[in-house]
Amino acid sequence: MxxxxxxxxxxxxxxxxxxxxxxxxxxxxxxxxxxxxxxxxxxxxxxxxxxxxxxxxxxxxxxxxxxxxxxxxxxxxxxxxxxxxxxxxxxxxxxxxQNWVQLTQSQFEPIRISERMWIVPSWHDAPDPSAINIALDPGMAFGTGSHPTTRLCLQWLCEAVRAGDQVLDYGCGSGILGIAAAKLGAAEVLGIDIDDKALQAAQDNAQRNRVSLRLQHSRLPLEQRFDIVVANILTNPLCVLAPLLAARLKPGGWLALSGVLDTQAEQVIAAYAPFIALEVGDTQEGWVRLEGCLKERGRT
Missing domain, CATH: 3.30.70.120 (Alpha-Beta Plaits)
Incomplete structure (x- = not known):
């Protein structure tokens, strides 16, 4: 004991x-x-x-x-x-x-994100082999699909990503959102994080899932514009990053933010108002996803 x-x-x-x-x-x-x-x-x-x-x-x-x-x-x-x-x-x-390995593994079952996507730990078989299955185990970097904020972003990506899109995942953590975007048909995905361990985890997870991600530290300059920008962080850093993230969108590009409690949604919407109009797209367990477009852009 x-x-x-x-x-x-x-x-x-x-x-x-x-x-x-x-x-x-x-x-x-x-x-x-x-x-x-x-x-x-x-x-x-x-x-x-x-x-x-x-x-x-x-x-x-x-x-x-x-x-x-x-x-x-x-x-x-x-x-x-x-x-x-x-x-x-x-x-x-x-x-x-206890058998700690068995206990840990039992806490992480495959997670159904949508009809077309699952998150599957390495010790499980894919429940639906015909779906988009992302192989991901719990690790040091945030993002296994179990947290509502990650699910909110993944569900949005399933609807938003179109073949050939360029996608920015800011605060990429484990790389799960970028990996999902790549598997959904994005032509280019850039993941940015402030933590070197997270960047290494994202690289390892991308290789495991046989997709290509570009990864860089947040200290490096960022000039490229993207069709989709997604950030699953927290309210305070999201507010600070408003000018940077909005400026990385192409005309007609979509922005999705999570890591925001429903009580904080108006604060984030106000921070982005000078740059892009955001609205609550979905809510899960007290967390919200905010989304907006620089101009109307159809989704498939």
């Missing part, structure tokens, strides 16, 4: 506490956004126009200990090493012995 301990920490001391927990005997430690899934959720990495954010303002530090560990001693030692006057508020949960 193992013991999972979740401690509260501010951004300034979360990393120090994480290191101290390892020194005190933790088998593994992770830092999470305590505001994830709320309007206060923040990206871990900076975006153009903002200084990079090292960690979240309100963090959760999750440590895994052997069940025989003296938690009182270990937590006191870690808190002292990290500069805390006392052990921060924490919760404890027992973690039973």
């Amino acid at each position: 193992w013991i999972s301990v979740t401690l509260q920490a501010d951004a300034a001391r979360a990393e120090a506490l994480s290191d101290a927990l390892i020194e005190a005997g933790a088998l593994s430690v992770g830092i999470e956004d305590a505001d994830a899934g709320t309007a206060a959720e923040k990206p871990q990495f900076g975006e153009p126009g903002h200084h990079p954010t090292r960690l979240w303002d309100h963090s959760r530090v999750v440590a895994l200990f052997d069940g025989e560990t003296d938690l009182t001693l270990a937590l006191a030692q870690a808190a002292s090493t990290a500069g805390f006057a006392a052990v921060p508020p924490f919760t404890v949960e027992e973690v039973a012995e």
